[in-house]
Amino acid sequence: MANIGKIVQVIGPIIDVKFAPDQIPDIRNALVINFKNIRDGKDKSIIAEIALQTEGNVVKAVALQPTEGLARGMDVIDTGKPLEIAVGRKCLGRLFNPWGEVIDGGEPITGADFYPVRRPAPKFEDLEFQDEIYETGIKAIDLLSPYVKGGKTGLFGGAGVGKTVVIMEMIHNMAKHHGGISIFAGVGERTREGNDLWLEMKETGVIDKTILLFGQMGDLPGSRLIVAQSALAQAEYFRDVAKQDVLFFIDNIFRFVQAGSEISTLLGRIPSAVGYQPTLDIEMGRLEERIASTKNGFITSIQAVYVPADDFTDPAAAITFSHLDSVTVLSRKIVEMGIYPAIDPLSSSSRILNPDLVGDDHYSTAMSVKKIIQRYTELQDIIAILGISELPEEDRITVNRARKIRNFLSQPFHVAEQFTGMQGKFVKTEDTISGFQRILQGEFDDVPEQNFLMKGTIDEVTK
Amino acid sequence: MADITLLKQRLSNISSVHEITEAMQIITTILIGRSQKLLHYRRKIQPYFDRLLFSVNSGQVSNEKSQEAEWVIAFFSEKGFVSGFNQQLLPSLAKYRNNPNIIIVGEKGRQYCEKMRIPFKHYFHAATSIPHESIIEPIYNILKKHNFPRRTKIIINKYNNMFQQKPGIIDLFPIFETVYKPTETITDVDRSSLDELIIDKFVRDRLYYFFIQNYTGEIGSKLLVMKNAVENSETLRNEIKRDIYVARQSSITQELSEVVSAYKVLQTREAK
Numbered sequence: 001m002a003n004i005g006k007i008v009q010v011i012g013p014i015i016d017v018k019f020a021p022d023q024i025p026d027i028r029n030a031l032v033i034n035f036k037n038i039r040d041g042k043d044k045s046i047i048a049e050i051a052l053q054t055e056g057n058v059v060k061a062v063a064l065q066p067t068e069g070l071a072r073g074m075d076v077i078d079t080g081k082p083l084e085i086a087v088g089r090k091c092l093g094r095l096f097n098p099w100g101e102v103i104d105g106g107e108p109i110t111g112a113d114f115y116p117v118r119r120p121a122p123k124f125e126d127l128e129f130q131d132e133i134y135e136t137g138i139k140a141i142d143l144l145s146p147y148v149k150g151g152k153t154g155l156f157g158g159a160g161v162g163k164t165v166v167i168m169e170m171i172h173n174m175a176k177h178h179g180g181i182s183i184f185a186g187v188g189e190r191t192r193e194g195n196d197l198w199l200e201m202k203e204t205g206v207i208d209k210t211i212l213l214f215g216q217m218g219d220l221p222g223s224r225l226i227v228a229q230s231a232l233a234q235a236e237y238f239r240d241v242a243k244q245d246v247l248f249f250i251d252n253i254f255r256f257v258q259a260g261s262e263i264s265t266l267l268g269r270i271p272s273a274v275g276y277q278p279t280l281d282i283e284m285g286r287l288e289e290r291i292a293s294t295k296n297g298f299i300t301s302i303q304a305v306y307v308p309a310d311d312f313t314d315p316a317a318a319i320t321f322s323h324l325d326s327v328t329v330l331s332r333k334i335v336e337m338g339i340y341p342a343i344d345p346l347s348s349s350s351r352i353l354n355p356d357l358v359g360d361d362h363y364s365t366a367m368s369v370k371k372i373i374q375r376y377t378e379l380q381d382i383i384a385i386l387g388i389s390e391l392p393e394e395d396r397i398t399v400n401r402a403r404k405i406r407n408f409l410s411q412p413f414h415v416a417e418q419f420t421g422m423q424g425k426f427v428k429t430e431d432t433i434s435g436f437q438r439i440l441q442g443e444f445d446d447v448p449e450q451n452f453l454m455k456g457t458i459d460e461v462t463k
Numbered sequence: 464m465a466d467i468t469l470l471k472q473r474l475s476n477i478s479s480v481h482e483i484t485e486a487m488q489i490i491t492t493i494l495i496g497r498s499q500k501l502l503h504y505r506r507k508i509q510p511y512f513d514r515l516l517f518s519v520n521s522g523q524v525s526n527e528k529s530q531e532a533e534w535v536i537a538f539f540s541e542k543g544f545v546s547g548f549n550q551q552l553l554p555s556l557a558k559y560r561n562n563p564n565i566i567i568v569g570e571k572g573r574q575y576c577e578k579m580r581i582p583f584k585h586y587f588h589a590a591t592s593i594p595h596e597s598i599i600e601p602i603y604n605i606l607k608k609h610n611f612p613r614r615t616k617i618i619i620n621k622y623n624n625m626f627q628q629k630p631g632i633i634d635l636f637p638i639f640e641t642v643y644k645p646t647e648t649i650t651d652v653d654r655s656s657l658d659e660l661i662i663d664k665f666v667r668d669r670l671y672y673f674f675i676q677n678y679t680g681e682i683g684s685k686l687l688v689m690k691n692a693v694e695n696s697e698t699l700r701n702e703i704k705r706d707i708y709v710a711r712q713s714s715i716t717q718e719l720s721e722v723v724s725a726y727k728v729l730q731t732r733e734a735k
Contacts, residue, residue: 270728274717309713313466381473385480385695386688390544393578 003078005059007033010070013063013220014266015048017076021057025050025078028118031061032077037069044069047099048076049083049222052267062222062263064099085230086112087237092181093208095198098215098227104198113241115233117226121289128295131357137173137426138166139456140343140409141328143366143436145350146358146429148325150245150298152291154253156317157330157342158310164193166330166341167251167304168200168415173426175206180245180297181238182206185231186214188224188255200415217255221266224259232290239297246299248291254306257284257316276315288323312347326350339410339453340420345373365433368440369405376402397442400449404439407452408461425456434458467710474703481696487544488689491682495625498679502622505672513637516665534564534609536602536635536670537618538677539572541590544692545684548620549575551630555618556581558632564612566602568677589677599670603663611636611662622676625683635669 003023009016015033019025031048048061061076085100086109095104098117102108132149136142147153157163175182186194194214201207211234215227228250235246250256257280264277272278291301303324307317310332321327329347355363375398379391388399414424427435435458438444444452444461451461537556539549549571556572559565560581567573569589576583585605591597606612615635620628 268728268731271721271724273721275721275724381477381699382480384699385477385484385692386544387546387691389546389550390688 003080005031005076005078007070007072007074007076008058009072010067012266013067013222013263015061015063015067015070015076016054016058017061018056018058019078023078024053024057025059025080027051027053027059028082030079030081030083032079033070033074034077035069035071035074039069046070047083049226051263060267062225063220064222064226066220082116082118083226084114084116085233087115087234088112089242091211091234094211096211096213096230098213098219098223098230100230103214113237115237117229117233118286119233119236119290121286122292122294126294126296128293128298130293130298131352133352133358133429134174134300135429136170137428138169138341139411139427139432139435140341140345140348142427142429143362143369143432144343144345144353145326145328145348146352146362147300147302148350148352150293150300151325151351152288152323153300153302153326153328154320154324155302155304155328155330156307156312156320156347157305158307158332161330161332161335161342162340163304163306163330164189164251165413165416166328166343167249167302168193168197169341169413169424170302171197171206171249172200172204172414172424174247175201175210176204180209180247181235181242182210182247182249183231183235183238184210184212184249184251185228186212186216187227187250187252188215188217188219188259189251191216191218193251221259221262224255225263228253228256228287229290232287235299236290239294239299243296245297248299248301249303250301251304252306253287253303253320254308254316256287257319273315280315280319284319284323288320325352334406337406339407340413340416341409341411343409345370345406345409346377361437362429362433365436365440369436372398372402372405372440376406397445400445401439401442403449404444404447404452405436407449408435408439408455408458410452410454411456412454420454422454427456431457467707467714470703470707470710474700474707477696477700477703481693481700484689484692484696488686488693491686491689495679495682495686498675498682502675502679505675509668509672512665512668515661517637518661532564532609532612532614533559533562534566534606534612534615535559535562535618536566536568536615536673537572538620538673539567539569539575539589540677540681540684541570541588542681542685543571544688545571545681546688548628548681548684551628552618552620553579555630555632559616559618564609566605568598568602568674569681589674589681594671594674595667598674599667602670603667606635606666607663611666617673619673619677620680622680622683625687628680628683633673635666 003025005017005019007015008018017031027050029050031050033046035044037044046063046065046067048063050059050061052060054060083099090109090112094102094106097103130150134147134149136147141147155163155166184197194216198212201210213227213231215223235248238244238246260283261277265271269278272280291299293299305317305320308314327349329344330342331344334342334344352358353363353366379395379399388396391399412420412422412424417424438458447461455461537552539552553575563584565583566585567576567583568587573586587598587601606615613636617633617635619631619633621631622628
């Protein structure tokens with residue numbers, strides 16, 4: 001006999017449901033509401049997830065779909081278990097919404113395994129760490145903030161600085177060469193971008209090893225909150241059961257926080273700093289701790305992080321920082337100079353950028369690049385006031401080389417070929433290191449700085 | 464949003480630079496007033512000295528002397544912050560890079576020569592309160608020692624005004640013999656001694672004229688640079704001030720909205 005409750009209140013995506021006193025469902029249980037749509041008269045079903053239990057045997061549930069058409073007194077079925085989605089090989093090459101429905105117009109998945117969307121993080125003793133570089137083919141990233149295989153990486157940036165383009169390029173470069181499975185979670189971003197990605201993956205033939213899940217910006221906060229978890233459940237299946245390495249992309253983790261904040265407000269929780277939910281730390285912690293590599297396999301994650309108003313002290317950005325192995329920061333100032341990818345060399349960092357792990361050559365080159373750009377940044381005010389001609393000779397050389405390095409950090413992308421009209425370039429790490437070393441040594445002091453813009457290897461500069 | 468502490472630090476640095484450049488602008492304004500007055504006076508009397516020189520026996524400055532070695536005296540600034548004042552002289556100096564008889568006036572000139580590997584025979588500071596003793600006299604003595612080489616070239620920025628200083632190569636002695644018109648004079652001393660006196664006076668005076676011109680040019684360039692620097696630092700300061708106001712206003716708004724929203728939530732709870 002199903003446990004059935006009654007709707008007592010609907011405020012936006014929050015549904016209050018009253019159950020019998022001895023049949024109050026657990027928090028995180030999935031609820032289903034079946035009703036007839038008043039517009040077209042068709043049968044409709046809404047899934048909701050219990051977020052809160054309140055007085056009077058009432059639970060507050062977060063709807064994953066629009067609540068239009070719901071009415072007080074409607075029956076609500078408690079499924080008796082948390083939200084589950086289909087996982088496994090049958091899901092490869094398919095597009096899903098956060099609650100596991102196929103959205104690519106194809107046949108629904110049958111006969112697959114099911115995993116709860118919310119799962120615990122792996123145990124301490126099962127965790128496995130590796131200090132191997134994951135080559136992205138993007139010069140600025142490979143040199144200054146090399147990604148760790150099985151690690152977590154954040155791509156930070158304000159609105160319109162190119163986070164999605166960088167993540168798309170990485171999918172293009174990494175998923176193509178990566179032997180394992182790729183999973184993409186589109187969290188609260190543009191639906192068009194999701195469509196572009198799907199088409200791009202179909203074109204490049206990597207779709208067969210990929211699963212895409214989307215809860216985009218037009219979806220309810222419940223949907224945006226759960227999509228990263230659903231995608232993660234897929235990744236966990238491949239890591240734990242199929243024992244395969246997984247590449248896990250999230251665009252954009254900030255929208256997950258934002259969705260949590262919306263729900264928190266609707267649930268009536270007292271907002272914390274900057275209006276975020278008081279449970280920000282734990283929500284983010286639970287998600288990020290699940291993105292882990294174990295003895296069974298690695299999950300290498302790359303997460304785009306929107307930085308509101310370019311403020312890196314924003315709690316959402318700050319809390320994400322603490323979970324990551326590598327941080328790549330995209331800067332608006334660099335975008336304004338027309339340099340793409342607009343990676344900020346001074347703010348980007350990586351745990352693995354250590355001479356013992358990446359080698360002396362790589363480390364010293366990266367540090368020299370950072371040092372010379374740091375000096376250039378220090379001199380920028382003086383240059384703005386007095387002009388470059390008033391600098392001492394050695395500073396003028398530093399500035400010239402720094403500007404060349406800054407330009408050489410740009411690179412044509414495969415996914416941006418239609419915008420730039422330039423063929424995308426994948427640059428090997430050793431070519432990147434030798435290129436920057438040669439600039440630092442002054443080998444290209446006579447070459448105009450414009451020649452360094454949008455180039456792959458250093459040999460292209462002199463062509 | 465930018466960090467207010469960092470912005471304030473930057474503002475403080477730029478304000479210091481602003482104060483320094485403003486002070487330098489005031490000093491250079493005073494200095495240029497004086498040197499321009501002096502230069503104007505020298506320009507007025509220069510034709511008289513020229514005429515005096517032209518009256519000497521042409522043999523004193525031409526004929527056999529034309530075969531002598533060429534000398535070059537290049538005037539540069541002593542200090543920096545003069546924009547392109549020195550750089551624009553370099554192409555002219557580079558033409559004489561193989562000349563063994565180069566005299567450099569000004570520290571910046573010496574530095575450029577070393578950088579461009581241009582050998583020079585003598586070097587003198589350009590900034591001095593006693594130019595007659597520290598620059599004019601020694602150069603005069605060098606030239607005298609070499610019998611006042613007729614083909615002596617001066618590389619200098621010709622000062623028109625603060626905004627226009629044209630680099631050029633000038634002859635120390637007017638080279639065309641036709642301009643020298645020996646005049647019949649009745650004097651108590653012999654003619655050759657008189658000619659020597661005239662040349663002596665002419666060379667000293669001409670060198671001083673070049674020194675004044677170079678000095679005025681240096682000060683003029685510096686004034687222009689400082690004027691621009693004051694304007695640029697003012698603009699930069701205003702931009703940073705605006706960023707600070709925006710950041711401060713944003714944090715105030717944020718705090719207020721947090722207080723108000725928390726109060727509202729608490730109020731709602733109490734009402735329940």
